[in-house]
Amino acid sequence: MDWLVLSDAEWTAIRLSLRVSLVAMLASLPFAIAVAMILARGRFWGKSILNGIVHLPLVMPPVVTGFLLLILFGKRGPIGAFLAEYTGVVFSFRWTGAALACAVMAFPLMVRSIRLSIEAVDRRLEQAAATLGAGPVWVFLTVTLPLVLPGIIAGMILAFAKAMGEFGATITFVSNIPGETQTLSSAIYTFTQVPGGDAGAFRLTLISIVISMAALMVSEVLAHMAAKRVDAA
Amino acid sequence: MSLVVEIRHRLGTFSVEAAFSSDRGVTALFGRSGSGKTSLINIIAGLLRPGSGRIVFNGDVLVDSDNRIFVPPHRRRFGYVFQEARLFPHLSVRRNLTYGRWFKGKAGDGPSFDRIVDLLGVETLLGRVPANLSGGEKQRIAIGRALLSNPRLLLMDEPLAALDEERKAEILPYLERLRDETKIPIVYVSHSVSEVARLANKVIVLEHGRISASGDAATILSLPSSAVSRREVGTVIDGIVEATDAEHQITLIRAGNAEIRVPHLDAGIGKTVRLQIAARDVMLATSKPEGLSALNILPATIIEIGGAAQGMVDIRLDCGGVTIVSRVTTLSRDMLKLHVGKPVHAIIKSVALDL
Numbered sequence: 057m058d059w060l061v062l063s064d065a066e067w068t069a070i071r072l073s074l075r076v077s078l079v080a081m082l083a084s085l086p087f088a089i090a091v092a093m094i095l096a097r098g099r100f101w102g103k104s105i106l107n108g109i110v111h112l113p114l115v116m117p118p119v120v121t122g123f124l125l126l127i128l129f130g131k132r133g134p135i136g137a138f139l140a141e142y143t144g145v146v147f148s149f150r151w152t153g154a155a156l157a158c159a160v161m162a163f164p165l166m167v168r169s170i171r172l173s174i175e176a177v178d179r180r181l182e183q184a185a186a187t188l189g190a191g192p193v194w195v196f197l198t199v200t201l202p203l204v205l206p207g208i209i210a211g212m213i214l215a216f217a218k219a220m221g222e223f224g225a226t227i228t229f230v231s232n233i234p235g236e237t238q239t240l241s242s243a244i245y246t247f248t249q250v251p252g253g254d255a256g257a258f259r260l261t262l263i264s265i266v267i268s269m270a271a272l273m274v275s276e277v278l279a280h281m282a283a284k285r286v287d288a289a
Numbered sequence: 290m291s292l293v294v295e296i297r298h299r300l301g302t303f304s305v306e307a308a309f310s311s312d313r314g315v316t317a318l319f320g321r322s323g324s325g326k327t328s329l330i331n332i333i334a335g336l337l338r339p340g341s342g343r344i345v346f347n348g349d350v351l352v353d354s355d356n357r358i359f360v361p362p363h364r365r366r367f368g369y370v371f372q373e374a375r376l377f378p379h380l381s382v383r384r385n386l387t388y389g390r391w392f393k394g395k396a397g398d399g400p401s402f403d404r405i406v407d408l409l410g411v412e413t414l415l416g417r418v419p420a421n422l423s424g425g426e427k428q429r430i431a432i433g434r435a436l437l438s439n440p441r442l443l444l445m446d447e448p449l450a451a452l453d454e455e456r457k458a459e460i461l462p463y464l465e466r467l468r469d470e471t472k473i474p475i476v477y478v479s480h481s482v483s484e485v486a487r488l489a490n491k492v493i494v495l496e497h498g499r500i501s502a503s504g505d506a507a508t509i510l511s512l513p514s515s516a517v518s519r520r521e522v523g524t525v526i527d528g529i530v531e532a533t534d535a536e537h538q539i540t541l542i543r544a545g546n547a548e549i550r551v552p553h554l555d556a557g558i559g560k561t562v563r564l565q566i567a568a569r570d571v572m573l574a575t576s577k578p579e580g581l582s583a584l585n586i587l588p589a590t591i592i593e594i595g596g597a598a599q600g601m602v603d604i605r606l607d608c609g610g611v612t613i614v615s616r617v618t619t620l621s622r623d624m625l626k627l628h629v630g631k632p633v634h635a636i637i638k639s640v641a642l643d644l
């Protein structure tokens with residue numbers, strides 16, 4: 057069973073993938089909730105344009121997304137240079153860049169899931185909360201958000217799974233540097249490019265399946281718990 | 290306390306145009322469905338912004354379109370009980386009840402939690418979630434939730450309409466207690482003659498978005514109108530429970546000098562109750578009848594005979610200081626030679642007064 061033992065480099069890739077996906081998921085969550093809220097409730101000119109931009113990474117080739125990120129967030133890119141100078145956050149060829157690429161690719165899925173569940177919220181409950189003295193912010197925090205929770209959880213898991221599998225945009229934007237930007241997917245790809253790498257590729261594939269399966273099951277449990285709390289009154 | 294409403298609001302081809310004021314007690318906005326009652330109460334609550342007009346509560350200007358004033362609902366401190374309970378599904382019954390307490394700030398103490406729980410009889414429900422409550426229980430919790438937000442005014446939009454007769458009978462006594470035991474003025478939207486008869490002090494009749502009549506409950510309900518069909522016309526009498534007969538479940542109510550027996554009434558001696566007596570449930574006899582199952586045979590004098598319509602007339606009677614209306618056919622009127630001043634006996638089946 058020796059072929060099942062993971063090498064240090066493989067462990068590194070797994071840990072890196074988990075970290076990148078978690079950060080991508082958590083960092084994009086507040087933005088996803090805000091955008092979902094705007095798309096679900098807002099009535100303004102240019103709403104369909106915003107909707108289009110949010111969904112672009114879903115339909116564009118990942119390489120194109122990666123390339124755009126490279127142009128915008130690269131060392132000399134307008135946003136990348138600005139952030140590097142004022143906040144010290146550097147994206148290019150760092151794991152943070154991989155997280156950014158994953159977040160962008162997963163964003164439409166997360167927004168979509170949250171938006172659908174915001175649209176399903178009974179607005180009459182929000183009116184009731186207002187008549188009880190709750191201002192708009194409190195209504196959102198105490199009524200809307202708890203009712204949207206199942207959608208948020210589903211969106212987070214979906215985004216996490218997407219981030220775990222993300223390959224094209226990441227490799228285009230931050231390349232494939234072992235220990236820094238080489239995620240699970242990139243590592244599997246690398247294994248397939250060298251002679252005798254099949255065993256390594258297979259090991260990582262198994263890990264990938266286990267992680268995906270676990271994520272799905274956790275999401276089922278969480279969604280079930282959340283749905284029980286907000287069962288229709 | 291005083292609520293002054295003077296608004297115009299357009300909804301497509303329909304428009305609501307109403308001006309009224311209300312003070313203590315229960316003011317009923319009364320009318321058929323589609324008469325604009327719900328729009329009007331939503332405008333008072335602040336859930337709907339009127340096209341133009343003014344709303345002033347106790348000198349506090351809530352809406353003034355001329356000066357671009359519009360106070361949002363959460364700053365009005367008006368409780369609202371909706372037709373559907375609208376309980377928060379993600380909170381327990383207890384946390385639903387206390388929801389408004391987070392926001393009422395330091396503005397007065399308001400009623401205590403225990404007092405409201407006791408008033409509405411919901412002690413045993415506190416640990417449950419709304420999904421496991423019956424319709425009547427949900428509505429009681431909704432009423433308690435509104436009360437515990439310490440409102441200055443309570444708005445109720447057909448709170449009983451979604452309930453079956455049994456549930457209505459279960460909640461009506463609580464609404465009466467609410468009216469009698471709290472000082473909170475209530476604006477009550479309804480299309481039900483019996484609810485308005487039991488609860489309202491003042492009635493405002495709405496028809497096609499306009500006020501077609503207003504006055505005290507007894508006056509409005511004794512005349513046919515858009516909201517009161519001819520069949521439902523009757524009188525409203527305030528009486529006091531004088532005695533109860535446990536064996537036969539009969540309660541004796543005194544109103545003026547008249548004694549009226551009603552079946553199965555759950556009220557303590559000395560309590561004020563309201564009876565609605567439909568004109569078509571009152572018979573007349575020129576001499577005191579005997580061997581009759583009807584328990585209420587009241588000596589009376591005719592004070593007015595109305596005009597005939599569809600072969601029937603409404604006759605106003607004075608029964609020991611209480612006015613009741615009897616509807617008889619013109620044939621009976623002529624056969625019995627009824628005329629103003631004639632002494633008669635008014636006969637009311639107790640069963641017809643089942644509240």
